[in-house]
Amino acid sequence: MKLLLIFGYVIMALILLLVLIMVVPVEFKIHGEKFEKTFLRARVIWFKGLLGFHFRLADTEKMQMYVSVFGLKKKIDAHLFNKFKGDKEKPERKEKDKRKKYSRNYIESDFLRCALISIKKVLRHIKPRKFTIEGRVGFEDPYVTGLVCAVLNMFYYELKKANINVNTVFDDEVLEGRCLIQGRVVLAYMAYIALRLYFSRPVRIKQDQKFEEVKSYVN
Numbered sequence: 001m002k003l004l005l006i007f008g009y010v011i012m013a014l015i016l017l018l019v020l021i022m023v024v025p026v027e028f029k030i031h032g033e034k035f036e037k038t039f040l041r042a043r044v045i046w047f048k049g050l051l052g053f054h055f056r057l058a059d060t061e062k063m064q065m066y067v068s069v070f071g072l073k074k075k076i077d078a079h080l081f082n083k084f085k086g087d088k089e090k091p092e093r094k095e096k097d098k099r100k101k102y103s104r105n106y107i108e109s110d111f112l113r114c115a116l117i118s119i120k121k122v123l124r125h126i127k128p129r130k131f132t133i134e135g136r137v138g139f140e141d142p143y144v145t146g147l148v149c150a151v152l153n154m155f156y157y158e159l160k161k162a163n164i165n166v167n168t169v170f171d172d173e174v175l176e177g178r179c180l181i182q183g184r185v186v187l188a189y190m191a192y193i194a195l196r197l198y199f200s201r202p203v204r205i206k207q208d209q210k211f212e213e214v215k216s217y218v219n
Contacts, residue, residue: 020047022188030181034135114200118193125190128183131163135177138169145170 032040045052065076149168
């Protein structure tokens with residue numbers, strides 16, 4: 001009886017943990033500058049920093065990545081990504097043909113419309129709460145700088161509303177500025193959108209499976 005009670009508490013704790021993982025927002029922040037010194041920092045934290053992933057890249061430093069768990073930091077070796085990329089086997093031709101065959105089934109107006117709606121909802125959900133880009137840009141050829149200036153002027157009000165302020169410089173070749181992007185993502189909402197998109201896929205994908213015929217012989 002006690003074992004069943006303990007098992008029930010464990011199941012309840014796991015369910016509660018899963019609910020918290022899906023409901024608690026994942027916060028992200030990207031901060032970068034390019035002036036005399038260049039750096040880029042990015043972080044993704046969970047449960048107000050109890051779990052997190054951190055990235056840093058600067059001129060005078062090597063790329064740094066580490067994960068944090070309850071305040072304890074563990075550095076990630078960047079060479080591991082190259083190793084995994086090199087060890088990845090190329091898919092066989094039959095597998096490619098199979099994927100190509102299934103991909104054709106997704107090219108339907110209803111599914112594409114649902115996919116576009118889902119993408120729009122995802123972009124609206126992950127829209128940063130803080131978004132700022134400021135900078136100066138200039139090219140060696142003034143003609144190219146003029147084209148960039150014309151494009152920026154065409155979208156002046158839209159860029160101003162989005163906190164994007166980029167000034168063009170005609171008498172110097174320069175590319176400098178700063179950016180700040182900060183927001184959050186709720187995994188439960190992302191999973192909901194993914195499930196809706198999954199169940200809206202064409203039905204004939206399920207009906208495309210073929211099974212080998214098993215012959216029976218009677219003596």
